[in-house]
Amino acid sequence: MNFKENKIMNCKNKTECPSKENFIEYLEGKSSQDFIISFERHLENCELCKEALQGYKIAFLLDKNLDTPKFLKHKKKILNTNYFIKWAAVFTLLLGLIFVLNNYKKISKQHAKSTKTLLHKTNVNYWYIGKNKKIALNDTFIKSDDFKKALDYNNNKKQIVFQVESTDLKQVESILQKMKSKNDIPIYTFSKRSMF
Amino acid sequence: MTIFLDKSKAYREKSDEELLFFYKKKKDTEIIGVFYERYHHLVFGVCLKYFKNTNEANEALFDIYSSLYESLKKYDVKDFKKWILTVARNHCLSELKRKSKETEFNPYSKNSPKYFMESDEEISLKIATEQKIDALQLALKKLKSEQKQCIELFFLEDKTYAEIVEITAFELKKVKSYIQNGKRNLQNLLNNEF
Numbered sequence: 001m002n003f004k005e006n007k008i009m010n011c012k013n014k015t016e017c018p019s020k021e022n023f024i025e026y027l028e029g030k031s032s033q034d035f036i037i038s039f040e041r042h043l044e045n046c047e048l049c050k051e052a053l054q055g056y057k058i059a060f061l062l063d064k065n066l067d068t069p070k071f072l073k074h075k076k077k078i079l080n081t082n083y084f085i086k087w088a089a090v091f092t093l094l095l096g097l098i099f100v101l102n103n104y105k106k107i108s109k110q111h112a113k114s115t116k117t118l119l120h121k122t123n124v125n126y127w128y129i130g131k132n133k134k135i136a137l138n139d140t141f142i143k144s145d146d147f148k149k150a151l152d153y154n155n156n157k158k159q160i161v162f163q164v165e166s167t168d169l170k171q172v173e174s175i176l177q178k179m180k181s182k183n184d185i186p187i188y189t190f191s192k193r194s195m196f
Numbered sequence: 197m198t199i200f201l202d203k204s205k206a207y208r209e210k211s212d213e214e215l216l217f218f219y220k221k222k223k224d225t226e227i228i229g230v231f232y233e234r235y236h237h238l239v240f241g242v243c244l245k246y247f248k249n250t251n252e253a254n255e256a257l258f259d260i261y262s263s264l265y266e267s268l269k270k271y272d273v274k275d276f277k278k279w280i281l282t283v284a285r286n287h288c289l290s291e292l293k294r295k296s297k298e299t300e301f302n303p304y305s306k307n308s309p310k311y312f313m314e315s316d317e318e319i320s321l322k323i324a325t326e327q328k329i330d331a332l333q334l335a336l337k338k339l340k341s342e343q344k345q346c347i348e349l350f351f352l353e354d355k356t357y358a359e360i361v362e363i364t365a366f367e368l369k370k371v372k373s374y375i376q377n378g379k380r381n382l383q384n385l386l387n388n389e390f
Contacts, residue, residue: 017277020237029357029372036368040356048281052241055253057351059244062328164258170225173262189255 017049018042023056125158129166129175151182160187204229212276219268228264231276236261239284246288248325260287335385343378346371 018026018039025031026039043050128136135142135150142150160179164172179187207215207230219227239260243253260283273279336344345364349355355363360371 017235017238023237023241029375033368036357036372040358043356046277048235048238048242048277051245051281051285052238054354055241055244055246057354058248059250061332061351062248062325167229169228169258169262170265172258189258190251191254191258 016042017046023053026053027056027060124161127160127162127175127179129162129164129172131165131167133166133168133171135175151178159185162187162189164189164191208233213274216268216273216276223269225265228261228268231264231280232261235277235280239280242281242284243288246285246292252291256284256288256291259291260284263287331386332382335382338385339378339381342366342370343374343381346374347378347382350375 022039025035029036031039043053126138128139130136135147137150162176162179166172176187176189204226207218207224207227210218210230212231212234215227215230218224236257240253240257243256243260244250247253247256260280263283267283271279336347339347342364346360346366349360349363350357357368357371360366361368364371366374
């Protein structure tokens with residue numbers, strides 16, 4: 001039996017490798033015997049999955065709560081939620097979105113004020129590239145004309161925290177390269193994208 | 197927008213070999229996106245194995261996929277899975293090597309506040325990890341022998357369920373339950389510890 005026959009393959013994509021959800025099932029050991037057998041049969045022939053599993057096991061041991069790594073578990077929680085709760089959540093989100101859009105200016109001003117205080121204390125410059133490819137520096141959106149000026153802004157040699165939510169890796173890479181060429185100080189990148 | 201989605205959907209239907217062929221031909225960056233969807237969780241797992249923390253693994257994953265745009269044009273890749281595994285391994289190893297060199301030959305003087313800030317962060321992370329490992333080892337000793345054996349084999353010696361069944365002669369059901377209960381007990385022990 002392989003993943004295809006067992007209908008637990010990564011259905012969204014044409015690959016026989018287990019999906020994130022399959023890895024969770026395996027690591028949590030709550031799955032059926034058939035599943036475990038087919039998962040391990042796949043591991044025998046797939047070095048990539050075998051090594052990824054080793055990484056996940058290490059992450060499990062080093063996790064604060066000895067839990068399945070959160071980047072794997074997050075999606076499962078959403079998948080397990082029943083439809084009613086899902087739709088209720090979507091509805092609430094929509095309401096929230098309407099509220100945010102209505103009060104956008106008010107909220108962004110407040111947000112900027114609070115994080116600026118924090119940034120002042122921690123002595124970093126906080127760059128952000130959103131999903132919509134908009135770029136912000138210290139909570140202020142930057143127009144494309146002002147982007148070059150913003151790059152030169154780091155006169156105080158503050159450390160740079162760089163949050164990337166955009167999926168346009170080319171854009172992100174080119175910005176990072178420009179930053180690196182202008183600064184010889186550490187640049188810390190991170191992302192909250194749902195990839196993990 | 198519709199065209200964009202259709203194109204992406206069409207690529208998802210293709211096998212790795214077909215995608216590699218199309219990328220060579222069309223240089224369409226959408227294809228890299230499809231590879232990302234398929235394998236990012238696996239490449240991330242590989243990076244975790246080397247870096248042992250999610251932040252660095254995250255950065256490495258980003259770097260690896262960013263480099264694909266050019267490297268897939270350069271090399272004649274036949275088996276994407278095997279190739280990306282090699283790329284990921286090499287990237288992680290070279291990053292680890294680079295980082296260890298940076299710590300050895302830090303260009304900043306010891307008087308620089310930056311020097312201290314970075315070292316402190318690194319040291320505290322290492323100490324936290326070491327403390328965690330020490331606490332785990334202590335907690336493991338307190339588990340029932342079957343649970344201890346199964347947890348050690350599964351997580352520390354990286355055995356599969358089937359291999360554990362073979363080594364211990366327990367039934368698969370039992371192995372699963374020892375691991376689950378062992379995990380729960382370990383967690384309780386560690387929570388009491390801190």
